[in-house]
Amino acid sequence: MADPIVAAIAFDGxxxxxxxxxxxxxxxxxxxxxxxRFDFRVCAIENGPIRTDAGLTIGVPHGLSALxxxxxxxxxxxxxxxxxxxxxxxxxxRRAHRxxxxxxxxxxxxxxxxxxxxxxxxxxxxxxxxxxxxxxxxPDILVEPEVLYIDNGDVVTSAGVAAGLDxxxxxxRARCGAEAALRLARQIVLSPHRQGGQAQFIERxxxxxxxxxxxxxxxxxxxxxxxxxxxxxxxxxxxxxTRRTFTRRFQKSIGTSFGDWLI
Numbered sequence: 001m002a003d004p005i006v007a008a009i010a011f012d013g014x015x016x017x018x019x020x021x022x023x024x025x026x027x028x029x030x031x032x033x034x035x036x037r038f039d040f041r042v043c044a045i046e047n048g049p050i051r052t053d054a055g056l057t058i059g060v061p062h063g064l065s066a067l068x069x070x071x072x073x074x075x076x077x078x079x080x081x082x083x084x085x086x087x088x089x090x091x092x093x094r095r096a097h098r099x100x101x102x103x104x105x106x107x108x109x110x111x112x113x114x115x116x117x118x119x120x121x122x123x124x125x126x127x128x129x130x131x132x133x134x135x136x137x138x139p140d141i142l143v144e145p146e147v148l149y150i151d152n153g154d155v156v157t158s159a160g161v162a163a164g165l166d167x168x169x170x171x172x173r174a175r176c177g178a179e180a181a182l183r184l185a186r187q188i189v190l191s192p193h194r195q196g197g198q199a200q201f202i203e204r205x206x207x208x209x210x211x212x213x214x215x216x217x218x219x220x221x222x223x224x225x226x227x228x229x230x231x232x233x234x235x236x237x238x239x240x241x242t243r244r245t246f247t248r249r250f251q252k253s254i255g256t257s258f259g260d261w262l263i
Contacts (some may be wrong), residue, residue, distance in 0.1 A: 092188035108130060169184065
């Protein structure tokens with residue numbers, strides 16, 4: 001069976017960090033760890049080397065034609081949000097989608113995906129600071145500024161910056177199973193599963209108290225022993241809190257339930 005082909009879009013002015021997100025998850029061969037191998041390609045919109053917004057110049061071996069047989073196409077970010085993406089990119093994304101490829105918009109990459117019309121009438125996520133702009137440009141999309149990522153089945157979009165890693169790990173989990181995703185998360189030192197509906201940020205952080213420190217220590221202990229069974233009552237007890245208080249504090253500080261976080 002052929003390795004799944006993952007194509008990431010690069011363009012002049014892209015952030016090296018945003019481009020590195022799909023590279024970190026899909027580019028490295030980790031089959032020795034029992035992880036799936038991906039045929040990873042970086043595909044440039046423009047011909048020739050591209051210059052990042054950090055001043056680095058990158059040689060990109062593929063053009064948009066490499067999307068024609070990709071199983072997953074990722075737009076890691078975007079620029080010039082008020083200006084429609086090039087027609088060639090829009091058509092390449094539409095063509096890949098018609099063929100059955102999964103289309104992914106990470107952070108501001110959601111703007112480029114939105115320009116294809118594939119999100120019309122559907123839910124979408126992007127960086128919270130640009131949610132209003134996305135909604136104004138594409139009023140037929142239901143923009144959800146609070147969530148980390150949204151999976152519509154054939155199109156996936158995520159919030160900004162580090163949420164792109166959570167989104168890519170979610171794709172690995174959906175395609176390859178929870179065990180593969182857990183191994184990958186351990187390898188790249190990432191939280192094994194953050195629910196897509198989890199809050200992008202918490203408005204009012206919990207004050208640091210003695211119990212709050214025990215709360216943090218209890219969660220750290222769970223992260224270090226993910227292979228073991230952890231009940232809500234046992235972790236609450238380790239945190240020095242009642243079940244009800246622990247549940248309430250967990251929801252406020254993490255943005256999801258303990259059960260969903262533990263999956």
